[in-house]
Structures are given as C-alpha cells and as structure tokens.
Amino acid sequence: GSVIESGPTDAVIHHPTHPYSIGLLKCAPEQGEPRQPLPAIPGTVPDLTRLPRGCAFRDRCFAAGPLCETIPTMSPLGAGDQRSACWYPHLESSHV
Numbered sequence: 001g002s003v004i005e006s007g008p009t010d011a012v013i014h015h016p017t018h019p020y021s022i023g024l025l026k027c028a029p030e031q032g033e034p035r036q037p038l039p040a041i042p043g044t045v046p047d048l049t050r051l052p053r054g055c056a057f058r059d060r061c062f063a064a065g066p067l068c069e070t071i072p073t074m075s076p077l078g079a080g081d082q083r084s085a086c087w088y089p090h091l092e093s094s095h096v
Helices: 009-014 019-026 089-095
Strands: none
Touching: none
C-alpha cells in the first residue's frame, strides 16, 4: 500500500481530503443511523498484483478525473501539516 493522506489526527478525521479517507470515515458505525446499513465504498478492491495505472483508487472514486491516470504525490493542503495524495483534494471536502 501507500500513504494517501497524512497530518494531525484531528484534521484528517474531521476534515479528510482524500476520497478513500472520506469513504472509510463515512463507513464508521458512529456515523450511521440506528438500524440502517452503513454506507460502503462502491466497486471492488483491485487485484494488488495488477493495480490500475495511476491512482489505485480512481475506479472507485467520486472525484476521479483525467489526472488520476498518473500517480499523485503527497501535496500540502492549505497552511497546516495535512497532505493528500490526490489530484483533486479541493473537491472532496464537500462530501464529508
């Protein structure tokens, strides 16, 4: 695997920017409604021996675009220490 997001715990948990981080946090039981199924990240996890070109999450990502065919680097976000390996981190914050 590879790191897709890093930063202070509070920032990553309360303001995730990578679509995978957002998806994982939405699946947490404390985010759900009683007696309702938890949301799931759509799609199927890729075969780790045959990962897609570029971002391994792009086929399951709500924010995927043309740049996702190239592996993103960890980029700083704003003035803090939070970093995200996503070409479109500005799109994700509205989906939390």
